[in-house]
Amino acid sequence: MKPAAFDYLAGAALADAKSALAAGAKPMAGNQSLGPMLNLRLARPGRLVDIAMLPELRAVTETATGLRLGAAITHAEIEDGEVPDPTGGWLREAAAGIAYRAVRNRGTLGGSLAHADPAADWVIVMTGLEAMAIIDGPSGRREVAMADFITGPFATVLGDGDLLVAIEVPKPGVDARWGYWKFCRQIGEFAKASATVLVDPAKNVNRCVLGALGRQPLVLEESQAVIEGRLSPRDAVTQALPGRSPEALALHATALERALAQANGE
Amino acid sequence: MGMGNEGKTSGKGVGARLLRREDDRYLRGRGRFIADMRLPGMLEMAFVRSPLAHARIRGVTKPAEGGASVFTIDDLTGVKGISANSGLPGFRSSTQPVLAQGKVRHVGEPVAACLAENRALAEDLAELVEVDFEELPAVHDMTRARDADAPLLHEHWDENAFLESTVDIGFEDAARDAAVVIKRSFRTARQCMAPLEGRGLVAVWDRHLEMLTIHSATQMPHVVRTGIADCLGLDQGQVRIVAPDVGGGFGYKGILLAEEVVAGWLAMKLDRPIRWVEDRREHLTGNANCREHSYEITGYAGPDGELLAVDCQAIVDSGAYSIYPFSACLEAAQVASILPGPYRMRGxxxxTWAVTTNKPPILPYRGVARTGVCFAMELLLDAIARELGLPAEDIRRRNLVTADQMPFTNITNKYFDSGDYPQALERALEAIDIDGVRARQKGQSGVKRIGVGFSLFCEQGAHGTSVYHGWGIPMVPGFEQATARLTPDGGLELRVGVHSHGQGLETTLAQIAHEEIGIDPAKVKLVHGDTAYTPYSTGTWGSRCAVMAGGAVGTAAAALGDRIRRIAAHLLQARPEEVILTDGFAKVGSAAVSIEEVARTWYQKPQLLPNDVDPRGLEATEGYKTVRDTGTFSYACHAVVVSVDLQLGHVELLDYVIVEDAGTMINPMIVDGQVQGGLAQGIGTALFEEMQFDSSGQPLASTLADYHLPVASDIPRTRILHMETPSPISRFGQKGIGESGAIGPPAAIANAVNDALAPLGAEVNQIPLTPERVLRALAMGKAAAE
Incomplete structure (x- = not known):
């Protein structure tokens, strides 16, 4: 379980990193997902460019509508409140539930999203919060809604030479309510089922998202009906996920029920 | 028995809660494991392993560049395969080639060995080796292994079974009177033992001594020595096995490894040290090798819950080969002999069938077959109790062997040496607050339901010649020996052939020496794990070290004590029988001479020795065997309260009590540690651990993200309560305890879950208890009710 040989480029400026990426290098930040894949030789990049300390990716900036978090901000920095939390605590709580502390110390927000593990926390949480991915690519910068950023299991819109540089998290309205619930059998494991519920009356947002589906997160079309109690979470999940086993449906429905209960302050 | 109660008065002997001496180096990261060893000129070895479960090998192509560092079975001239055949009638014999020969029989089987300056380069080289496989249908389901159309693994056999055996003791007569007959099917999962340190070895050839030394993370250096010499055609005097610090064994390292044979041959051939360190992926994909049983079991009981008879058909998935030295028959043979557990029955x-499948060869994991049979028997008892409307404790009270029946010979001729099994149950009931739990259960209606469950079992430890010789396998334990030697500065060296890899023997054996001759345990040095320094032993397995090595050390120390007394008596102008060894001194009344002075006298001032001194000096090797060699029987009752989330099928452990009788405890903290560590593994068996294989024999987990081990947060607050019924057959009354903790949890936890689910008509009969299995059981219960 030793990686195949690769070149390692560190300490470069963003421009250098981008030219390395354009030449086929793979970016590496906290190395919590890529590292094991390298060791298992499932990933065999010829060249790695370390982006963990790039100032642009470590920056935190407030915008008119929210907060822009550099992609190399670690889970632990969010958990510990070392960076502002525009949601008033939802991000901190989600961060604190990621894997375990050793992973959170090194793992990054952007790395987790770019890796796009279907069961990962940020993948569903950022989709649930309607965050935006800020991508710096060969043809300049672009912003992509998180629901569109992740296109499948371990798949994103990131193309050759693209780098996820920041995530913009919108600041919710004053009456906004939030629920995030995931089912992990063991502390530190990936979720078997997860769900978020965002109710933001000021912005007219009613959003239910299911995660840990083995695909990208699913934004429920019937979110508003579920939130308003016109459609049971169980029925909503059953309709939205045809072909799943009864046991899997039970777990996803329970996750949604419990996220909804949280959002409702129950 | 030496000094009697020295330990009680000094706080350092038998029964003392002494801190473990070895922990100082472990906790500071100063242990020396295989992965810490670097020898000049050493090459690292990586293997090309089979990606297929069952295939013919048409050819192996070595890379043009580096091919000289790639070795296949055809290169290994003069090497014999590993054979571990049983003498039991009907046993089908097989040989495991040390590198695949013509065929592979499980994923992960080594096909070629690749050498390079470091492991990464060796893995690079392994990737370049091309193996031309012709894939064959695989046998992945033990219940179908003997089907007429199943492909044969070993083509000279007529069916895929190492051994089939039947035991029938008065079954028909006893079953005839049954008021209730309860039938169940139980399954346990295939597991990885997952010690913190995997396997590993460094093989070194010494031209001067013409000796092959293999440093190996092994539990049984002497047995491995015999096996290596046999496979490589060497005299045993040319082979030395050294076990350094070993990071957990659990049975995983109680084996002669193909990797050891290959590395030994290469070290001799190339005259360079060869190292191999198993990585986690090799462990998970190529060595899921324990626990997989299937039971079709029927209980016959009287109206009051009296167990009349048990009928069982059990299959053990023994995997592709018969491992050395325990063979492929050990586990299935155990099932048939220990299934009755601590209970009386008339019939x-x-x-049993030990079937062969395209999976890694089965090894005896901590508890061996006991974890499975305890699961089957204890769940069967609860099913009978539910049918009869009895509480779980009542059916056990009705059928447990009682204290006044001890010693008791059970239906399969197991000799229970001592104990009070019902008292263990009663203490557990009280500690778990059975009345309080039952009161909380009344009127439960929410999403979470609590349940309480029990398991009772006895653990045969230190079983000897009479138990093993009948199996005709390559190893039969006999006498155990130890050497006790006083060094010239008055320190004590103990030499034993067992090995300590977490058991705390450096501490407990020092306590035993202290018990015998009063020497400070801090001055005792344990020499172990090295065939060059230690007396022959079958090694560390079967919960035998405390009893066998402990007995041997006690015997040798006592013999040494006699010699010390003789010299001390002369120095003190007294008779030897007047000398008392205590606190580092030999004393007669108020006169005393230190052990150091006695040692100095023997080694450096022989002019002061008496004329009748024992000329063998201050070094004694003595042998030991228990009073009977049928084994000590420790026993335990596990009691657990669980909460089951009906929506998620999630099982949470709320409270856990273990009442354990280890006989006389040498060090109660070490006993607690053994039980606690075993419990964690048992919880893994009960709730998490499962290596699934698909129909082509592919293991479905290759990292610890997919194979779920228990972690600290999964272990509940646990109370371990002790009974101390001395064994009449061991030197200090101690009993083997090493496996106990891993035996009881699956049965107790599953019984507790079934207790919680019973009002809903649901029952789980397969471990691990995953959410999916619990939810399916609930759905079936619901469907049955409708």
Whole structure:
């Protein structure tokens, strides 16, 4: 379980990193997902460019509508409140539930999203919060809604030479309510089922998202009906996920029920 | 027995809660494991392993560049395969080639060995080796292995079974009177033992001594020595096995490894040290090798819950090969002999098959077959109790062997040496607050339901010649020996052939020496794990070290004590029988001479020795065997309260009590540690651990993200309560305890879950208890009710 040989480029400026990426290098930040894949030789990049300390990716900036978090901000920095939390605590709580502390110390927000593990926390949480991915690519910068950023299991819109540089998290309205619930059998494991519920009356947002589906997160079309109690979470999940086993449906429905209960302050 | 109660008065002998001496180096990261060893000129070895479960090998192509560092079975001239055949009638014999020969029989089987300056380069080289496989259908389901159309793994056999055996002791007569007959099917999962340190070895050839030394993370250096010499055609005097610090064994390292044979041959051939360190992926994909049983079991009981008879058909998935030295028959043979557990019954019939499948060869994991049979027997008892409307404790009270029946010979001729099994149950009931739990259960209606469950079992430890010789396998334990030697500065060296890899023997054996001759345990040095320094032993397995090595050390120390007394008596102008060894001194009344002075006298001032001194000096090697060699029987009752989330099928452990009788405890903290560590593994078996294989024999987990081990947060607050019924057959009354903790949890936890689910008509009969299995059981219960 030793990686195949690769070149390692560190300490470069963003421009250098981008030219390395354009030449086929793979970016590496906290190395919590890529590292094991390298060791298992499932990933065999010829060249790695370390982006963990790039100032642009470590920056935190407030915008008119929210907060822009550099992609190399670690889970632990969010958990510990070392960076502002525009949601008033939802991000901190989600961060604190990621894997375990050793992973959170090194793992990054952007790395987790770019890796796009279907069961990962940020993948569903950022989709649930309607965050935006800020991508710096060969043809300049672009912003992509998180629901569109992740296109499948371990798949994103990131193309050759693209780098996820920041995530913009919108600041919710004053009456906004939030629920995030995931089912992990063991502390530190990936979720078997997860769900978020965002109710933001000021912005007219009613959003239910299911995660840990083995695909990208699913934004429920019937979110508003579920939130308003016109459609049971169980029925909503059953309709939205045809072909799943009864046991899997039970777990996803329970996750949604419990996220909804949280959002409702129950 | 030496000094009697020295330990009680000094706080350092038998019964003392001494901190473990070895922990100082472990906790500071100063242990020396295989992965810490670097020898000049050493090459690292990586293997090309089979990606297929069953295939013919048409050819192996070595890379043009580096091919000289790639070795296949055809290169290994003069090497014999590993054979571990049983003498039991009907046993089908097989040989495991040390590198695949013509065929592979499980994923992960080594096909070629690749050498390079470091492991990464060796893995690079392994990737370049091309193996031309012709894939064959695989046998992945033990219940189908013997089907007429199943592909044969070993083509000279007529069916895929190492051994089939039947035990029938008065079954028909006993079953006839049954008021209730309860039948169940139980399954346990295939697991990885997952010690913190995997396997590993460094093989070194010494031209001067013409000796092959293999440093190996092994539990049984002397047995490995015999096996290596046999496979490589060497005299045993040319082979030395050294076990350094070893990071957990659990049975995983109680084996002669193909990797050891290959590395030994290469070290001799190339005259360079060869190292191999197993990585986690090799462990998970190529060595899921324990626990997989299937039971079709029927209980016959009277109206009051009296167990009349048990009938069982059990299959053990023994994997592709018969491992050395335990063979492929050990586990299935155990099933048939220990299934009755601590219970009385009038009739017993058990048919077992050790089947061969395209999976890694089965090894005896901590508890061996006991974890499975305890699961089957204890769940069966609860099913009978539910049918009869009895509480779980009542059916056990009705059928447990009682204290006044001890010693008791059970239906399969197991000799229970001592104990009070019902008292263990009663203490557990009280500690778990059975009345309080039952009161909380009344009127439960929410999403979470609590349940309480029990398991009772006895653990045969230190079993000897009479138990093993009948199996005709390559190893039969006999006498155990130890050497006790006083060094010139008055320190004590103990030499034993067992090995300590977490058991704390450096501490407990020092306590035993202290018990015998009063020497400070801090001055005792344990020499172990090295065939060059230690007396022959079958090694560390079967919960035998405390009893066998402990007995041997006690015997040798006592013999040494006699010699010390003789010299001390002369120095003190007294008679030897007047000398008392205590606190580092030999004393007669108020006169005393230190052990150091005695040692100095023997080694450096022989002019002061008496004329009748024992000329063998201050070094004694003595042998030991228990009073009977049928084994000590420790026993335990596990009691657990669980909460089951009906929506998620999630099982949470709320409270856990273990009442354990280890006989006389040498060090109660070490006993607690053994039980606690075993419990964690048992919880893994009960709730998490499962290596699934698909129909082509592919293991479905290759990292610890997919194979779920228990972690600290999964272990509940646990109370371990002790009974101390001395064994009449061991030197200090101690009993083997090493496996106990891993035996009881699956049965107790599953019984507790079934207790919680019973009002809903649901029952789980397969471990691990995953959410999916619990939810399916609930759905079936619901469907049955409708």
């Amino acid at each position: 017993f019939r058990c048919k």
